[in-house]
Amino acid sequence: METKLQQGQQKNLILFIVCHLWEIILLEEVSNISSGPKLFQLYVHKDRSISDNLIDRSRRSGFDAMCLTVDTLVAGNREKDHRTGFTTPPKLTLQSLMSFAMRPGWVFNYLTGKKFELSNVKKKTDKGTNISKSVIEYINEQYDPAMGWKDAEYCAKKWNGPFALKGVMSVEDAKKAIDIGCTAIMVSNHGGRQLDGSRSPFDQIKAISDAVGDKLEIILDGGVRRGTHVLKALAAGAKACSFGKMFLFSLAAGGQEGVEHLLENMRDEINRNMVLMGCKNLKELNSSKLIYRK
Amino acid sequence: METKLQQGQQKNLILFIVCHLWEIILLEEVSNISSGPKLFQLYVHKDRSISDNLIDRSRRSGFDAMCLTVDTLVAGNREKDHRTGFTTPPKLTLQSLMSFAMRPGWVFNYLTGKKFELSNVKKKTDKGTNISKSVIEYINEQYDPAMGWKDAEYCAKKWNGPFALKGVMSVEDAKKAIDIGCTAIMVSNHGGRQLDGSRSPFDQIKAISDAVGDKLEIILDGGVRRGTHVLKALAAGAKACSFGKMFLFSLAAGGQEGVEHLLENMRDEINRNMVLMGCKNLKELNSSKLIYRK
Amino acid sequence: METKLQQGQQKNLILFIVCHLWEIILLEEVSNISSGPKLFQLYVHKDRSISDNLIDRSRRSGFDAMCLTVDTLVAGNREKDHRTGFTTPPKLTLQSLMSFAMRPGWVFNYLTGKKFELSNVKKKTDKGTNISKSVIEYINEQYDPAMGWKDAEYCAKKWNGPFALKGVMSVEDAKKAIDIGCTAIMVSNHGGRQLDGSRSPFDQIKAISDAVGDKLEIILDGGVRRGTHVLKALAAGAKACSFGKMFLFSLAAGGQEGVEHLLENMRDEINRNMVLMGCKNLKELNSSKLIYRK
């Protein structure tokens, strides 16, 4: 799966994010297949040696940046998944069998593809590597819900390079991120799947940018489906946007071609709408171009 | 019914509220089956000796707190009940017979269970104890719509312990509650069934808490269905939440097991979401965590 | 029709409004069948002697107050009526025949009832009295769209008693109403049928009351269907509410009994909800009881 994402990314020179939970290839293999910028998405484990090991290997494997995820210290209660029986890796239920039967191409890829396992941590723990353990169980057993600012500071110093905190949603936390040595934050509510009633990341961008936009880079994570969404985020003060579901939907629907098509659409929409907004460069794309609904 | 509620409550050490209108057991029997904290929910009767009697017996029976209900001086006009023919106790109509026929388990419990009667007041009045009198008729015949602050003060002094006024919805009334000796208020619109167009209790919590939050305890009553609702209420200034429909729905759907499941869900959601909000304790769960929609 | 309205009104001692356009009885006959307060609703005609005549006859017939309608100088374009073919008096079309066929009781009353004609003006003009002229044509031919403040002042002085202007929607016009001698205004958009995009009368009450509520009486006209609507209007500063469609719907559905039922419902709802709002009298029902949505 990530191989195909990569191939799409390769052509468009976008930032490639590797999350240790989702990868089916080793960290060390990524640089062989992607020459673009690479960011490793880290979670703090109860067993700190796992995190240390992942940071060290990321550095040796040529990753450009590190991102520490703080919006998934415990797994959200994804009620929709309870209803559909969705787990990662998938368990077979009557409903999911029906769903698979309707999309034979997906099942074929799953059965013939590489086995899903947490390659990067399987030497360190036997949790989560067994096919019968779901990702949610892994999160709740392995991650450290008591993780605090000290742990984040430890990781930032250990990495000693471009370092983002993912899951920051307030000005207060953005200021603390600067204090512990972060060079960026990803404003994110983890795709809206973690905390019921959390705000949309977009709604927080301007306040955070107004307060600390000159001291660290702000990346909007969540809700981006169109070029205008990117333009709105940049106008509000973000330096970049990241997206997960949009990639995965394109991949599921059209494979590598789907991802490439998505990236071309985004580029076209961004270019066209910059012209239609009358913006000749990113400097002109500032908050004067935004009017908020009252 | 209340027996089963109790058993669920027992395991979770939550506050058990006994309303004299709904109970089918005597006040005196409650302490035998529940060792947790107990609050008696009182209504002011036209015949004051009924209220006096209930207060005295509550004290003798080991109740911990008293709550005086001021949002049901007259019965609201529950138009949905007119349409469905719902009364307490139920009268049999063609529509309700159909409804019963679809849920045979409910009817069985009703027919084989304890007879519905107002046990705690049957020595004092023959109104409402006859199976053909509905609760609404009882309210309008027995309760005192002219009840005022003097009556509330009388009850508070007579009880002389933790005393809440239920149905307060404004800062002005919250201040009066302090003046007459209340130690708590329940911000409530009686589940939205009494006064058309009344605000949601949640919308009043912050203003009341800002004004008098340091002088009495604020309990949110109404609209609580999830752990995040509790967290929002606490962040806005409430000290606790109470819920009625949520208990009754769980009880109707799953009996004692249903209530236990509900309470476990609430505990899980509260714990999980505290972590996801980055709150380590209740002090950190303050109004800085809330953003109101404009 | 008005006879039945009257009978309902008689029992409830409410103000009886007679509009010369709708009546099928002579002004002079009204006092014979209604002993309650009576208000005559006047429109300014191009032929001023018609207005003069109506004012004189109203005085002689014992009317208590006069109301001059300024929201119907031209007939609104009631597009729904174009579609359904509704006119007053009704013209028979295929669609209206179908509609009549479904409600035989209505047709029976129409065919056996008194003939619809503009009794009060038939000596003065042959327009509108012919059964084939619709009320809309009458409005546009007979009323004076150039009517101005001078005309209103003329009527107020000629009447020289309790005098309301109906159709005032702004503070500015309310002030002018005081200047020309009005003792009341009816804040009205003529049931929303005249001017597309006009505000709801309720939304204007508070501003008008704050500005001139101590100098004239404010009557809310439009949108009243429940007792809580009346309480909201009074809390915002109105002295009374008037309703037309609510009467007509009740009359059409249940005849005299329907109107009586409506009035009893309103009285019950007003009484019950005063208690539930904790208001012991009208003085306590002030704007502190209202919170506007933002």
Added chain:
Amino acid sequence: METKLQQGQQKNLILFIVCHLWEIILLEEVSNISSGPKLFQLYVHKDRSISDNLIDRSRRSGFDAMCLTVDTLVAGNREKDHRTGFTTPPKLTLQSLMSFAMRPGWVFNYLTGKKFELSNVKKKTDKGTNISKSVIEYINEQYDPAMGWKDAEYCAKKWNGPFALKGVMSVEDAKKAIDIGCTAIMVSNHGGRQLDGSRSPFDQIKAISDAVGDKLEIILDGGVRRGTHVLKALAAGAKACSFGKMFLFSLAAGGQEGVEHLLENMRDEINRNMVLMGCKNLKELNSSKLIYRK
């Protein structure tokens, strides 16, 4: 098509706007069939001699005003058109064939009418004149997306008469329009078909009028379907309104008669509602008559 529009316009003495992209008659022929005021809608071409030529011919042909379009420097991505297969001129697809089959009158006019070609530019370029080139391709090939304020100033000076900029949406750009010699602006988002998420033109009128309403004329373009829309725009500060879809829908549905009917409706609605608003003249129709939803 434009011939029929003209005939409707002729009777109502409204401004006739000729867009070089849509016309099927030569600029030079317009004055023969319309004696009313005429405005030429210009786009800046990459080949400046095309624009120069159109300006010169407009002047010689008796056009009264020039309007330069700046909201279509690149074609918007009209996704609905992708789905329906709509192009200008139409290409035949299975779906559009079905659509045509349901409306035989439309197809007849198309087949028997004048051939669609860009008459006014066919000597200058062979792009867009070939029946297989769509208008969207023409826009993207011929128009100059790098067009800037210098180009607009050049056109304004070359025309040296009443000159409007179409597509202005901000106070800032309205001020620049004055600086380069414009006498008017058309506040427009090109019917909402160009830039996703752009505001409604109406929402910008008041701010622009407050800032520069005394220095140039403001024309609202977009969203006008009723007389009250025109009255709202004038009250907010516009001097006139223009509409495209409303004309085309009327034309498609009823031909010349449809357009005439539309114009009569608009005149009636404007007159009736001026009376109902209590406005005797345009001066009274100011922003005091508008209340914005909060």
